Amino acid sequence: MTNRISTTTSINKTKVILIQGASGSGKSTITSLLLSLLSYLDINAVSLSTDNYYLSTDSSVTSNGKYDFDNPAAIDWDAVKKTFIDYGNNSEIIKKRNYSFETEAVSYTEEVNSKPSVILFEGIFSFNIFSDQIFDVNNFNCFELASKHSDEKMFISNDVDFNAYFDVTRIYLDVDREIIERSRISRYLNNKSRKSKPQYKGLTDDQALASIKENLEKYVFPSSEKWVSLGKKGADFIIKKGSFSDELIKVICNLITHLKLKPNVDSKCISNHLEESLLKIK
Numbered sequence: 001m002t003n004r005i006s007t008t009t010s011i012n013k014t015k016v017i018l019i020q021g022a023s024g025s026g027k028s029t030i031t032s033l034l035l036s037l038l039s040y041l042d043i044n045a046v047s048l049s050t051d052n053y054y055l056s057t058d059s060s061v062t063s064n065g066k067y068d069f070d071n072p073a074a075i076d077w078d079a080v081k082k083t084f085i086d087y088g089n090n091s092e093i094i095k096k097r098n099y100s101f102e103t104e105a106v107s108y109t110e111e112v113n114s115k116p117s118v119i120l121f122e123g124i125f126s127f128n129i130f131s132d133q134i135f136d137v138n139n140f141n142c143f144e145l146a147s148k149h150s151d152e153k154m155f156i157s158n159d160v161d162f163n164a165y166f167d168v169t170r171i172y173l174d175v176d177r178e179i180i181e182r183s184r185i186s187r188y189l190n191n192k193s194r195k196s197k198p199q200y201k202g203l204t205d206d207q208a209l210a211s212i213k214e215n216l217e218k219y220v221f222p223s224s225e226k227w228v229s230l231g232k233k234g235a236d237f238i239i240k241k242g243s244f245s246d247e248l249i250k251v252i253c254n255l256i257t258h259l260k261l262k263p264n265v266d267s268k269c270i271s272n273h274l275e276e277s278l279l280k281i282k
Helices: 027-040 077-088 177-190 205-226 228-234 246-261 267-281
Strands: 014-021 045-049 093-099 106-112 118-123 133-135 155-157 166-174 237-240
Touching: 014 027, 014 077, 014 228, 014 246, 027 045, 027 118, 027 166, 027 246, 027 267, 077 093, 166 228, 166 246, 177 205, 205 228, 237 246, 246 267
Parallel strands: 014 118, 014 166, 045 118, 166 237
Antiparallel strands: 093 106, 133 155
């Protein structure tokens, strides 16, 4: 893979807004809110998620609950880099990656590059490739608990300086365990496609909920505390309680809009639109 971005992209940088937080922290909600706001402001934007960059997995291996999807090594970081290199180089075609949680398979589609002014990238480790030091996934194992991973040799130097070609804003969602658990349970109960995931097939709702709680204690909470929370150090904005802090979301969106995107827009119009969007999203 070529790790070079044309220097011609250094002028009029594309804005990249990174949204990082634990599973269930509200990343998708805030991304939807921002997309709605950007569309309202007539700003061309696209959204990407680390959810679509999971490595292809085998349900016969992962359905036994011994595979940690919250481990940095579960994500195909080369594919993430390739996507941003293509955007950075203004490639005519963007190869979009898709991961199915139902089949655990990866597929690709090709899309014409709309040359967005803003790219939203959300995920549990969305800050990673925009950092000077990135996870050295060769020293990670998705079949081992977070507690078994050494803090030594966790990082290596990033071979691509994306910050030189994108104007990056980092938003970290800081939530407690109670909110994460409530969100994960709600997501399962209200999303039929989630129930078709391999690990839930053949289980009653009570059994599935017990499995979710076990997974939270075994993988999600430890991984979030050991790795995801590292994002707080480099965040431009920290939202307490994730997407459940409505007033703070409004403040953050206003700041982003005024500082990065459209300085002359009426803040009252933005606030009114955000209130309407929040009602639709939630």
